[in-house]
Amino acid sequence: MLEEENMKYPRLQYDAWRNVAIIVAAPSPLHGYMVGHLMTRINNAVNSMQGLDSNITDGLYISSDMSNTTYAGVTSTTRNWDGALHYLTDEGYILMVAVEVGISQTYESLRAAISYSVCALHCRVGITMCINEGNRGTRAPIQYYSTAQERDAAILQAERQLRTALRNNPYGPLIADGFIWYGRINRVVVETFRQEVDTCSPDTLLEPRQSFAIVEAGQFVGGNVPSNLAELQLSDCIPTHILSGNTIAATPVNFFSQEWFERSFCHSMLKTALQRIKVRSEVHAG
Numbered sequence: 001m002l003e004e005e006n007m008k009y010p011r012l013q014y015d016a017w018r019n020v021a022i023i024v025a026a027p028s029p030l031h032g033y034m035v036g037h038l039m040t041r042i043n044n045a046v047n048s049m050q051g052l053d054s055n056i057t058d059g060l061y062i063s064s065d066m067s068n069t070t071y072a073g074v075t076s077t078t079r080n081w082d083g084a085l086h087y088l089t090d091e092g093y094i095l096m097v098a099v100e101v102g103i104s105q106t107y108e109s110l111r112a113a114i115s116y117s118v119c120a121l122h123c124r125v126g127i128t129m130c131i132n133e134g135n136r137g138t139r140a141p142i143q144y145y146s147t148a149q150e151r152d153a154a155i156l157q158a159e160r161q162l163r164t165a166l167r168n169n170p171y172g173p174l175i176a177d178g179f180i181w182y183g184r185i186n187r188v189v190v191e192t193f194r195q196e197v198d199t200c201s202p203d204t205l206l207e208p209r210q211s212f213a214i215v216e217a218g219q220f221v222g223g224n225v226p227s228n229l230a231e232l233q234l235s236d237c238i239p240t241h242i243l244s245g246n247t248i249a250a251t252p253v254n255f256f257s258q259e260w261f262e263r264s265f266c267h268s269m270l271k272t273a274l275q276r277i278k279v280r281s282e283v284h285a286g
Helices: 029-047 107-120 148-168 258-279
Strands: 011-015 020-024 060-072 075-089 092-103 125-133 143-145 174-176 179-182 185-193 210-216 281-283
Touching: 029 060, 029 075, 029 092, 029 125, 029 258, 075 107, 092 107, 107 125, 107 185, 143 148, 148 174, 148 258, 148 281, 174 258, 179 258, 258 281
Parallel strands: 092 125, 143 281
Antiparallel strands: 011 020, 060 075, 075 092, 125 185, 174 179, 185 210
């Protein structure tokens, strides 16, 4: 039997704290890239801080799509986080920041996922990005080609159309050959979550501490979003006892910017649209 990490999608997991089954679908390029961009951006912001010795920042590690199991009595709960920032000490890894990205996912399930990381796994702060894609209309039929060369040429031509659409509509829709391959982005919201008291039950459904709209109706609206989301500070990424004092511990971790978000998000959306075209393009000789 294969280990769970090597299992194909979809995956079935069970949350014993809430008595719900969880179906984990294969992540899209937009999902995977945005998780990676968020974690890398936070990690780089910490590493670039002045006054931090490399012996301190070397303890930071990024992980993605890792299974985590806790117990509710005799029943276990297993969830995969999308991304996380850990700090490695002599005693082992400490979970510092957890990230969840949801694309057209229910808001309650996204909150439940990040609340699990905060309340059951005890990360310092959780960050979510909730992305809502608009309707794509009629689904494109599978396109059949006589040769691989014919298929590749058609995909290249479609990619050119998608790139033109992206320049005209940075948040969609992305249209090629008369079909919408990525719908208009209705809304992107970034939120932070933190344990409000010293202890909270693992099944607690947290309310966000900070909430910022980034995209509304296909337009960027996040110009006034604080670069640390008015939340993330150095002690969220590096344990306080590792740092030299309380002053540096409260230093904001400034990672968010419009330029970074638009570049990473829009090109990740393009990759997803292109992937959708590829899976509906087949060579059928004869």
